[in-house]
Amino acid sequence: MSVIIGIDVGGSTTKIVGYTDKAKLISMLKVEAADPLTSAYGALGKFVNENKLSLADVKQIILTGVGSSLFKNKIYGIATSKVDEFQAIGLGGLALSGKKEGLIVSMGTGTAFVRAGKNGSEHIGGSGVGGGTVVGLCHQLCDVKSFQSIVELAEEGDLSKVDLNIGDISATKISSLSPEITASNFGKMADGLTPADLACGVLNMVFQTIGMMAVFACRNDRVKDVVLTGTLTLVPSAKHLFAQLKEMHGVNFIIPKNAIYATATGAALSYFKNKHK
Numbered sequence: 001m002s003v004i005i006g007i008d009v010g011g012s013t014t015k016i017v018g019y020t021d022k023a024k025l026i027s028m029l030k031v032e033a034a035d036p037l038t039s040a041y042g043a044l045g046k047f048v049n050e051n052k053l054s055l056a057d058v059k060q061i062i063l064t065g066v067g068s069s070l071f072k073n074k075i076y077g078i079a080t081s082k083v084d085e086f087q088a089i090g091l092g093g094l095a096l097s098g099k100k101e102g103l104i105v106s107m108g109t110g111t112a113f114v115r116a117g118k119n120g121s122e123h124i125g126g127s128g129v130g131g132g133t134v135v136g137l138c139h140q141l142c143d144v145k146s147f148q149s150i151v152e153l154a155e156e157g158d159l160s161k162v163d164l165n166i167g168d169i170s171a172t173k174i175s176s177l178s179p180e181i182t183a184s185n186f187g188k189m190a191d192g193l194t195p196a197d198l199a200c201g202v203l204n205m206v207f208q209t210i211g212m213m214a215v216f217a218c219r220n221d222r223v224k225d226v227v228l229t230g231t232l233t234l235v236p237s238a239k240h241l242f243a244q245l246k247e248m249h250g251v252n253f254i255i256p257k258n259a260i261y262a263t264a265t266g267a268a269l270s271y272f273k274n275k276h277k
Contacts, residue, residue, distance in 0.1 A: 002059040005047065006268025007040055008088070008261075009067030010108070013231075014039040015264040016047050021059060023272050026051055028261045036067030044075065064088040064267040083270045085263065090114045090121025091273065092266025093227040096256035102223055103214060106263065107131065107230035111210050113217055124217060129209045131232050137202045142195035150199050151235050157200025161190040181248075182208060200237075207238055211245040211253070218251050225252045229262035 002021040007014060012033060018026040031046055033039035040063075048055060061080045063071055074080045093104030094116050101117030103124075109132035115122045131147065139145045144153055164187030167179030185205040214226045232238060233255045242253035258265070 001053075001057055003053060003057050004268055004271045005044070005058055005061045006088070006264045006266070006270070007043060007061060007063050007065075007068075008264035008267060009036050009040045009063060009065040009070075011036060011067060012039060014043040014065075014067070015261050016043040017261050017264040017268045018047055018051065019268050019272075023269075028258055028264070030260070036070055040067065040071070041075070060271055062267040062271055064263060083267050086112065086114050086123040087121045088263045088266030088270060089229065090116030090266065091269050092262035092264070093229050093256075095265055095269055096229070096258060096262055097225070097227040097254050098256075099225050099227065099254070102225035102227050102254075103217055103221070104227045104229060104262070105210065105214055107210060107228065107232035111213075111230075113214065115217075115221065115223070117223075125213075127210065127213060129206055131230070133206055134202055134232070138199050141198045141202065144195065144199065147231070150203075153196050154199040154203050155196075155236060157194070157196035157198070159197070159200050159204055160188075161193055161197045162186055162188060162201035163204065164188040178248075203235060203237060204241065206232070207235075207241045208245075211242055214253075215245065215249045215251050224250065225254060227262075228253060228255045229259045231260055233259040 004019045006017045013030055015030045017028045029047055031039050031043040033042050055076050058078050061075055061078050063082045064085045068082050089106045090104050104114040104116050106112040107130055110126060110128045110130040112126045113124050115124050135147055138150045144150050163182050164184040166174055166177050166181045166183050169183055186201055218224055246253050
């Protein structure tokens with residue numbers, strides 16, 4: 001069996017996706033290590049071992065992500081190429097969501113917005129607000145730095161103690177805005193706040209910022225499907241918050257299965273796309 005492997009090389013986390021040469025998915029996995037090179041080599045070794053393959057079975061490796069620039073030669077003598085990260089994000093986001101076109105939002109350390117469709121993928125912009133914002137602010141505000149610990153802590157928080165809502169500042173309804181709509185992130189900051197409340201507020205602010213940027217992008221386009229990808233999609237509150245934005249603004253937010261592997265998926269699938277050009 002010949003295997004095509006896509007690897008999304010991050011700063012410390014690497015995602016890897018493998019397909020047969022008939023474009024059948026084999027598996028997906030991720031590995032964390034102290035540096036990108038160690039992480040990528042570890043991911044490849046783990047993938048081969050867990051799927052009972054040998055390095056000789058790997059026909060092609062396609063790299064993408066910020067850490068891919070560190071690789072100058074073939075990996076273990078295997079044919080190795082690179083694909084633009086935004087192209088991989090677009091291709092992977094469409095593949096996982098089953099959509100023919102859409103706005104693919106990659107929520108990593110920062111956030112990238114990629115318009116993808118039949119004519120390819122175009123990076124239309126980005127934001128420094130993302131997972132790095134969550135970890136940085138929670139480290140200072142809550143004395144917690146582990147992403148998983150932040151997520152677990154936030155589940156116990158009370159957002160109503162942190163954010164100022166429309167209902168807090170107006171006794172009457174304002175246009176079509178619900179009283180529960182956020183008027184100001186961190187605008188209330190009630191007495192007796194706990195680290196859990198603050199973590200909840202940080203995650204809410206980051207998701208609202210990313211979501212509204214996506215809404216504004218869609219208003220300048222005919223596309224109404226927004227595919228959310230990246231590690232932040234694993235946060236339990238993300239689904240609820242984006243569902244609220246969908247109801248308010250008529251934009252279809254989608255978190256596909258295996259959303260954290262979108263970029264690696266796009267890297268692997270680029271092999272088949274280029275092969276049939």
